[in-house]
Amino acid sequence: MIKHLVIGIFTCLCCSLRLPRRYFLTMRRFLTRIVSRLWLHEPVTTAMSSESQIHTHSRRKMVVGLGNPGMEGTRHSVGMAVVDALAAHLGLGERWCGDRQLRGEVLVADAHHLVLLRPRVLMNINGVAVAKTANKYGVQPEDILLVHDELDKPLGKVAIKHGGSARGHNGVRSCMDCLRTDVMPRLRVGIGRPAGKTSVERHVLGRFSAEERKVLDSVLVQSVKILMSQLRDHDEKPYSSPSSTAGGRQAKVASMEPQQIQMCPANIKEQPSKTKAVET
Numbered sequence: 477m478i479k480h481l482v483i484g485i486f487t488c489l490c491c492s493l494r495l496p497r498r499y500f501l502t503m504r505r506f507l508t509r510i511v512s513r514l515w516l517h518e519p520v521t522t523a524m525s526s527e528s529q530i531h532t533h534s535r536r537k538m539v540v541g542l543g544n545p546g547m548e549g550t551r552h553s554v555g556m557a558v559v560d561a562l563a564a565h566l567g568l569g570e571r572w573c574g575d576r577q578l579r580g581e582v583l584v585a586d587a588h589h590l591v592l593l594r595p596r597v598l599m600n601i602n603g604v605a606v607a608k609t610a611n612k613y614g615v616q617p618e619d620i621l622l623v624h625d626e627l628d629k630p631l632g633k634v635a636i637k638h639g640g641s642a643r644g645h646n647g648v649r650s651c652m653d654c655l656r657t658d659v660m661p662r663l664r665v666g667i668g669r670p671a672g673k674t675s676v677e678r679h680v681l682g683r684f685s686a687e688e689r690k691v692l693d694s695v696l697v698q699s700v701k702i703l704m705s706q707l708r709d710h711d712e713k714p715y716s717s718p719s720s721t722a723g724g725r726q727a728k729v730a731s732m733e734p735q736q737i738q739m740c741p742a743n744i745k746e747q748p749s750k751t752k753a754v755e756t
Contacts, residue, residue, distance in 0.1 A: 537707055538591040538615045540606055542624040542647035544681075545596045551667040552680040554692075555623035555647075556594050558665060561696040562703055563592055578612060580605035590707065591615060603650030610655065617655045621706060622648060622662045623699070625680065629666030632691050634699055636706065637662045661706070665699060 539562060543553030563569045563583055572581045574596070583592040591613050595605035610620060624647055629635060639659045642648035652658045670679035684692055 535619060536589050536591055536613055536615050537710055538593060538606075538610060538613070538620045539703060539707075540593045540595070540602075540620060540622050540651075542595065542599060542602050542622060542651075544599050547681065549683050550681055551684065552599060552625055554625045554665050554667060555663075557692070558623045558663070558696060558699045558703070559592050559594060561700050565700045565704070566590075568592075575609075578605055578608045580609060582609060584613070588707070599647045599650075601650050602647040603652070603654030606651050607654035617657045618659045618661075619710070620651075620655070620660045621703065622651060622660050623703075624648060624662060624664060625667045626664035627667060627669050627676070627680070629664065630668040631666050631684075631688055632695060633666040634695065634702060635664045635666075636702065637664055663699060663702060663706075665695060 539559055541553075541556035541559030543556040544550070547553050548556055560569070563572070566585055566588065568583055568585055572583050572594070574581050578593075579595060579597045581594040581596060584590075585592070591609065593605065593609050595602040597605055606620065606622075609615070610617070624645060626635070638661050641658065642652055648660075648662065651660060667680065670676060
């Protein structure tokens with residue numbers, strides 16, 4: 477009860493504090509990390525559970541649609557729409573099962589050695605659901621594919637990013653904090669930046685217009701094709717366990733090249749790098 481009360485207070489503070497933007501962002505990150513630590517009953521290490529120590533051909537993969545619960549259909553939750561489309565493509569759209577302990581909705585496709593996840597916690601702490609689910613099903617961080625919205629790409633474009641910085645996306649940052657690594661590949665779905673004087677927050681939390689939904693339909697189809705291709709490529713690659721670095725973070729696999737991403741506003745400055753994009 478005390479833990480839930482503290483979580484509620486911190487969550488309210490994250491939403492209600494009216495500080496200068498620079499201080500607000502720092503405070504919000506600090507508070508969301510505390511909330512995440514409180515939600516995680518036990519430490520989640522990169523080793524995960526013993527189930528992860530299985531052969532390459534049967535290792536489970538996980539695809540996560542990042543978003544906000546109850547806000548399906550908004551730009552910020554487009555990752556959930558993509559994962560829904562993937563489930564429908566596999567003929568498993570009716571098999572979603574809510575799990576209060578994991579803080580999410582889970583679909584297990586044993587025939588594909590695949591776990592699909594829709595977190596049921598706020599975007600800023602999506603990593604809690606991801607870490608809990610990965611721990612339960614023995615999924616390694618490098619086998620977790622995150623699907624999320626991308627401000628710096630227009631609607632109609634998607635891109636694969638192989639690990640690296642969150643570059644401002646709070647859902648990705650939460651996953652990195654809870655899993656304690658940044659090796660997770662990501663499928664970034666373009667939503668474009670707001671026009672005119674519309675704020676970023678209002679833009680990402682808004683719903684797609686009728687015209688945008690026509691484009692979104694083709695984006696979902698293309699995104700599913702890319703995901704299926706990534707999953708097939710994953711099965712064909714030999715497994716090599718990444719070594720751990722000092723501080724508890726996991727080293728990136730040599731073949732993974734960090735790529736440029738910048739989502740929600742953040743005071744982060746990094747050198748850009750190459751990105752492999754797929755245009756729909």
